[in-house]
Amino acid sequence: MNAAPRYWLMKNEPDEYGIDQALAAPDATIAWDGVRNYQARNFMRDGMQVGDGVLYWHSSCAEPGIYGIARVAGNLRPDASQFDAQSKYFDPKSKREAPRWLMLDVQALRKIEPISVAALRQYPELQDMRVLQKGNRLSITPVDAVHWDFIIGLIEAQR
DNA sequence: GCCAACGTTGGC
DNA sequence: GCCAACGTTGGC
Numbered sequence: 001m002n003a004a005p006r007y008w009l010m011k012n013e014p015d016e017y018g019i020d021q022a023l024a025a026p027d028a029t030i031a032w033d034g035v036r037n038y039q040a041r042n043f044m045r046d047g048m049q050v051g052d053g054v055l056y057w058h059s060s061c062a063e064p065g066i067y068g069i070a071r072v073a074g075n076l077r078p079d080a081s082q083f084d085a086q087s088k089y090f091d092p093k094s095k096r097e098a099p100r101w102l103m104l105d106v107q108a109l110r111k112i113e114p115i116s117v118a119a120l121r122q123y124p125e126l127q128d129m130r131v132l133q134k135g136n137r138l139s140i141t142p143v144d145a146v147h148w149d150f151i152i153g154l155i156e157a158q159r
Numbered sequence: 160g161c162c163a164a165c166g167t168t169g170g171c
Numbered sequence: 172g173c174c175a176a177c178g179t180t181g182g183c
Contacts, residue, residue, distance in 0.1 A: 011181090060180085
């Protein structure tokens with residue numbers, strides 16, 4: 001087993017759990033539920049560790065991009081919404097004795113001056129970022145340390 | 160609201 | 172287990 005990545009990018013819709021809502025939650029911590037993709041689930045299950053850095057992405061909005069910084073807070077557990085028939089994330093095929101979907105806690109650390117997709121694309125240093133690749137739809141992707149460092153540098157330069 | 164990309168489903 | 176049809180994501 002190679003070392004787990006230490007940085008991640010997690011997409012959320014601003015009207016669902018935007019960075020503002022996350023920061024307003026108790027301990028600024030929210031349960032990251034609704035993941036219904038096996039690859040993304042496996043990142044949560046097998047890769048993410050408490051303390052890992054998270055780029056907080058807003059998608060399906062006017063300016064998709066990075067809106068905040070967060071950290072993985074752990075507490076991996078079955079995603080309750082898969083059993084809730086009223087939830088849009090309800091999965092009738094998932095059984096309680098063998099939950100298909102997982103969620104974990106994410107703690108928002110700070111909001112940043114948004115860095116849009118277009119802004120990110122202008123840096124050759126970031127051209128390999130997974131989220132910038134054509135056709136990428138994964139809601140959770142690993143972030144290379146060099147990309148993380150570069151983006152943190154951009155954020156520091158904002159102040 | 161379009162549509163490319165990609166994941167999932169289900170008939171065979 | 173192949174693969175066509177269908178559904179979803181998400182930037183544009």
